[in-house]
Amino acid sequence: MAISLPLVLVPGLLCSARLYAPQIEALWPNGPVTVADHRRDDTMEAIARRILDNAPPRFALAGLSMGGYIAFAMMRLAPERIAKLALLDTSARPDTEEGKAGREKFIKMAQDGKLMDIVETLTPKFLHRNHAGDERLKGIVKAMARDTGVEAFVNQERAIMGRPDSRPLLASIQCPTLVLVGDGDELTTPDLAREMAAGISGSKLVIVPECGHLSTIEKPEAVNGALVEFLRA
Numbered sequence: 391m392a393i394s395l396p397l398v399l400v401p402g403l404l405c406s407a408r409l410y411a412p413q414i415e416a417l418w419p420n421g422p423v424t425v426a427d428h429r430r431d432d433t434m435e436a437i438a439r440r441i442l443d444n445a446p447p448r449f450a451l452a453g454l455s456m457g458g459y460i461a462f463a464m465m466r467l468a469p470e471r472i473a474k475l476a477l478l479d480t481s482a483r484p485d486t487e488e489g490k491a492g493r494e495k496f497i498k499m500a501q502d503g504k505l506m507d508i509v510e511t512l513t514p515k516f517l518h519r520n521h522a523g524d525e526r527l528k529g530i531v532k533a534m535a536r537d538t539g540v541e542a543f544v545n546q547e548r549a550i551m552g553r554p555d556s557r558p559l560l561a562s563i564q565c566p567t568l569v570l571v572g573d574g575d576e577l578t579t580p581d582l583a584r585e586m587a588a589g590i591s592g593s594k595l596v597i598v599p600e601c602g603h604l605s606t607i608e609k610p611e612a613v614n615g616a617l618v619e620f621l622r623a
Contacts, residue, residue, distance in 0.1 A: 394421030395473055396446040397621065400428060402455030402479075402604075403546050404509070406537035408530055409454065412610030413617060420621060422446070428460055429542035434553045438463035442471070450621055452476035454606060455578060456546060462556040465563060476568040476617060479575050479603050481582040482556040482589070493547040500540045508543075509535045518574040518602030530607055560589030567593040568620040570613065572601030594620065 397417060399410045407414075407425040414423050426441045437460050451472050453461035458480025465472060485493070496508050513531050514522055521527055538546075567590045571583035580597055587595040596616045601609040 395621065396422040396424065396449040398424050398426055398441065398445050398449050398451050400426045400441065400451070400453035400457030400460050401534075402453075402457050403550065404512070404531075404535050404538050404543060405454070405456075405604075406534045408534050408537065409604065409606055411607075413452075413606055413614060416610075416614040417617060417621070420618065426457075426460075428456070429538065429545060432545040432548040434459055434463040434549050435467070437549055438467055442468055445471070447471060448473050450474040450476070452478060452617065453480065454478040455480050455603065456550055458578075459550060459553045459556070462559055463553075465559060469562075469564070472565055474566045474568075474621065475563065476570065476620060477583075477586055478570045478613070479572060479578050479583075479605050480586075481578045482560060482586050483582065484553055484555040485551050490551045493551050497544050497547050500543050503540075505535060505540055505543060506532070515576050516603045518572060518600060518608060520574075520600055521602065521608055527604075527607060531604070557585070557589060560586060561591070563590045563593075566620070566623065568596065568616065569593055570596040570598065570605065570616055572598050572603060572605045572608065574601060575603045575605075577603045 401409045417423050428437050431437045448471050451461050458477045499508055569583050569587040571580050587593045598605050598609045598612045605613050
């Protein structure tokens with residue numbers, strides 16, 4: 391049997407490989423699956439370069455939230471190496487001034503030993519309102535924050551604050567592209583997904599019902615189905 395295209399998965403802010411545990415199980419029979427390390431640098435370009443240095447020569451790429459911002463940076467650097475692109479619960483827009491102020495506050499809190507307080511604040515925004523009381527999902531969010539740690543969280547926030555506007559890039563994306571979002575995503579709303587899908591010629595938009603920002607763990611069956619169909623097409 392021919393070897394399928396390798397897949398590189400890029401996690402989001404405060405997220406680890408646990409974010410993609412359901413996808414690894416579902417997708418690895420189709421080809422090699424790697425979860426990228428996005429913890430060691432504090433600019434999008436540096437993170438993207440490190441991932442590209444460790445990635446296969448040509449591969450499919452999927453990123454959720456911050457992972458999507460990184461995916462755009464990778465597209466700027468090496469579009470010829472990315473055969474397919476999946477943008478999950480993310481945005482092409484740069485950070486707002488309000489967003490930057492909030493991140494500065496979170497950086498200070500994390501450096502003061504209050505990382506788990508940040509997690510308590512963010513979890514209701516990460517999850518769909520119908521999943522707000524789901525202890526299993528909340529436990530995964532806390533575990534991913536512990537996996538990340540303070541130093542990496544600060545790096546990630548600084549990288550997100552400095553990310554460029556990726557909307558001008560959209561029209562240049564030539565590879566097959568999937569844009570997926572939860573219908574109840576409050577952080578990167580369906581309107582932002584529609585904006586990306588409209589800007590990327592031939593892209594496919596999937597809106598997952600009763601799902602928030604962390605679609606890969608909230609609605610893994612729907613996400614897996616969309617990814618398998620996309621990667622096999």
